[in-house]
Amino acid sequence: MRSTQTHCYCVLETMAVQHSLEVSNGSCNDDEDHLIRTGTIWTCIAHIITAVIGSGVLSLAWSTAQLGWIAGPVSMLCFAMVTYVSSFLLSDCHRSPDPVTGARNYTYMDAVRVNLGRKQTWVCGLLQYLSMFGTGIAYTITTSTSMRAIQKSNCYHKRGHQASCSYGDGFYMLLFGGVQIVFSQIPDFHNMEWLSIVAAIMSFSYSSIGFALGLAKVIGNGMIKGTIAGVPESTSTEKLWKVSQALGDIAFAYPYSIILIEIQNTLKSPPPENKTMKKASMIAIFITTFFYLCCGCFGYAAFGNNTPGNLLTGFGFYEPYWLIDFANACIVLHLVGGYQMFSQPVFAFVEKWLAQKYPNSGFVNDLYKVQIPYLQPYQTNLLRICFRTAYVVSTTSVAMLFPYFNQLLGFLGAFNFWPLAIYFPVKMYFVQRKIGPWTRKWVVLQTYSLVCLLVGAVALVGSLEGLISKKLS
Known part of the structure; x- marks a missing residue:
């Protein structure tokens, strides 16, 4: 937190679950809160792409292989449409009761509290922060896998593709955790624009490389591999588990609902934030879907039934080894920023809650100025240092216990998909727009919610089975 001279707190009504703290980076403006917002449609797109195109893109070729040539691409297009509908509904919940002139809701939990009440706020908060914590774990696993892949790529290049090039994950997870301890001291979401832009550039880079390598291998093979039904399994039960896990992986790769309002809260106005957010979401989801389809489809076309779980670390590609190394380095740099995108709301929530309690x-509120050479003085306190360090240590520790890439992505995606991306946005939209029961719009959105619930349930059961099986094997 910064000193009281640079704070202008917005007094909100008493709530059961405290909303996350917004931290000022400048003086007050004439809005109802304390912050001068500088976000534009381009910074918004960068934030979204940083949040969405993450480790999930690397598993989409495997997911397409499980679903087959029809169900795989169709599933990605369906999840893209679901994600846009969710973002469209949720972007109108940034302000209440009017989506343009109403009072700001600073976080997802604030929007749920204002529109749906105290009990559902607790449920939302629990799911949201568990999801963010789980994403930090997934990103730690993915980063270590990519760092290990760089070492293995160089080993294969020197000693041949049949060489025994085995390396552990633990050291790389600890290294990533150490880096995140440093980056976690970034004060708040509003100080992350530069990191999101760098991360978005990295995501474009490795997604493009994955697409290009898949395309090159298809051309080299002289044929398109794969089948309509996807990878065959020995029993129908095993096939069902794989399909449901694939759906969970795709679900993990798309939605960004849990941080949409936090991103929208960085946008300047005019124009109205909800209009900018809807336009940015459309552009970002279109770009994301293009890369997802390219990586998923060309990866499956290149490898068929032997498609690896992680396109750039499963070593379907060996050469050019330097390009594989570069792509994995881009993944690492991107996930440094991606980790912070999903961690900063947790930091803000806990620090605000403790500051009010x-x-x-002095441990919670006293500030200390740290002078970093060639940079402006940096203000911090003991709470920020201790809590954020402990948080990073905890995600790193859990990642070391469950280093299972595809299974964990599927479980996390299925776990938060329906409640956070579908249920709460739909319910809040009903309240915001005063939509009565059994009207046409009510029936359509309720049907949409029910279908997504069924898909999410299937994905959750299959992904949980895969995670447990992997742990026991």
């Missing part, structure tokens, strides 16, 4: 505590 212990207003006289």
